[in-house]
Amino acid sequence: MQNDGVRWKLAFLGPVGTYSHQIAYDTFGDNVEYHARKTISEVFHSVNADFAFGILPQENSIFGSVVETYDLFRDEELGKSKWIRGALTLPVQHSLIVHVGKTMQEIKEVLSHEQALGQCSLFLQTHVPSAKLVAVSSTAGAAEMVSQDPAAFNSAAICSKFCTKLFPHLEVLHEGIQNENRNFTRFYVLANERSSPLPWVCLDESQRYALLRVQPCLNAKGQRSTINELMAALQLPTSRVDRRPSGHGPFDHVYILEVFSKSRDEMNGESHCEADRWEDMVQEGIRRVIDTGDEAALLGIW
Numbered sequence: 001m002q003n004d005g006v007r008w009k010l011a012f013l014g015p016v017g018t019y020s021h022q023i024a025y026d027t028f029g030d031n032v033e034y035h036a037r038k039t040i041s042e043v044f045h046s047v048n049a050d051f052a053f054g055i056l057p058q059e060n061s062i063f064g065s066v067v068e069t070y071d072l073f074r075d076e077e078l079g080k081s082k083w084i085r086g087a088l089t090l091p092v093q094h095s096l097i098v099h100v101g102k103t104m105q106e107i108k109e110v111l112s113h114e115q116a117l118g119q120c121s122l123f124l125q126t127h128v129p130s131a132k133l134v135a136v137s138s139t140a141g142a143a144e145m146v147s148q149d150p151a152a153f154n155s156a157a158i159c160s161k162f163c164t165k166l167f168p169h170l171e172v173l174h175e176g177i178q179n180e181n182r183n184f185t186r187f188y189v190l191a192n193e194r195s196s197p198l199p200w201v202c203l204d205e206s207q208r209y210a211l212l213r214v215q216p217c218l219n220a221k222g223q224r225s226t227i228n229e230l231m232a233a234l235q236l237p238t239s240r241v242d243r244r245p246s247g248h249g250p251f252d253h254v255y256i257l258e259v260f261s262k263s264r265d266e267m268n269g270e271s272h273c274e275a276d277r278w279e280d281m282v283q284e285g286i287r288r289v290i291d292t293g294d295e296a297a298l299l300g301i302w
């Protein structure tokens with residue numbers, strides 16, 4: 001993917017070896033220039049006029065929503081200068097990685113991203129119940145610390161087994177340690193243009209999606225719309241609802257909703273929902289929410 005001969009830049013949660021990097025490379029291959037960032041927040045803020053794409057972990061099938069990502073969706077820049085352009089799903093198999101020769105009994109602490117610690121909670125309770133669990137910014141970041149930080153010599157990392165090829169002195173002690181064998185993480189592709197072209201692997205044109213931020217406002221009676229009222233105004237099939245504090249006062253919330261076009265079968269014989277028609281349907285839904293006195297914004301459409 002070239003922009004006047006210059007490769008587009010993509011930000012991912014680093015270092016190389018994270019699941020974010022893996023899904024980014026599986027999707028964009030050698031077509032973009034990769035830039036590692038220390039946190040998910042830095043990935044989000046990197047996407048600007050000069051940075052075409054960012055990869056944001058969104059939800060895991062065992063541990064649920066990635067809270068740091070949803071908190072970033074409250075940022076007003078999303079939907080103004082950057083947009084969600086697609087979703088990608090990666091099968092995730094975690095390994096317990098240690099310094100070569102270390103045994104389970106010697107492990108004093110386990111480092112990883114909080115998502116990976118949560119996805120492996122049963123293994124941790126059973127096999128290293130007294131180890132301290134330390135949340136760090138990424139899985140491969142944890143492997144790098146175990147490999148290079150003398151203070152982490154008796155620590156283990158939860159990460160992809162590929163990390164043992166990237167960082168010296170590491171080996172796999174256990175593989176497939178997540179609570180359920182079938183484990184998937186879904187990622188959003190963040191882009192600096194609302195309709196940035198994406199590699200074909202991101203696009204399933206039989207189904208269209210949009211991400212919305214909806215905020216109930218106080219009416220004249222001092223009441224707020226319920227989530228049922230907001231969804232009734234929207235009139236769009238909704239696959240995901242996440243609620244985060246708005247930051248504007250106690251128990252004041254924003255909702256992040258993922259909506260989708262009806263499936264092929266429900267489209268009255270049409271093979272798929274045309275992009276323009278889907279855009280109209282979404283904009284009409286947003287208008288209906290705003291007409292009830294609440295706030296709604298389009299964060300991305302694909």
Ligand SMILES: O=C(O)C(=O)C[C@]1(C(=O)O)C=C[C@@H](O)C=C1
Nearest residue numbers: 018019020057113115138139185
């Ligand atoms: O730390 C990584 O490897 C990431 O890419 C982050 C992340 C996440 O935030 O969910 C991605 C996939 C796994 O679920 C665990 C961690």
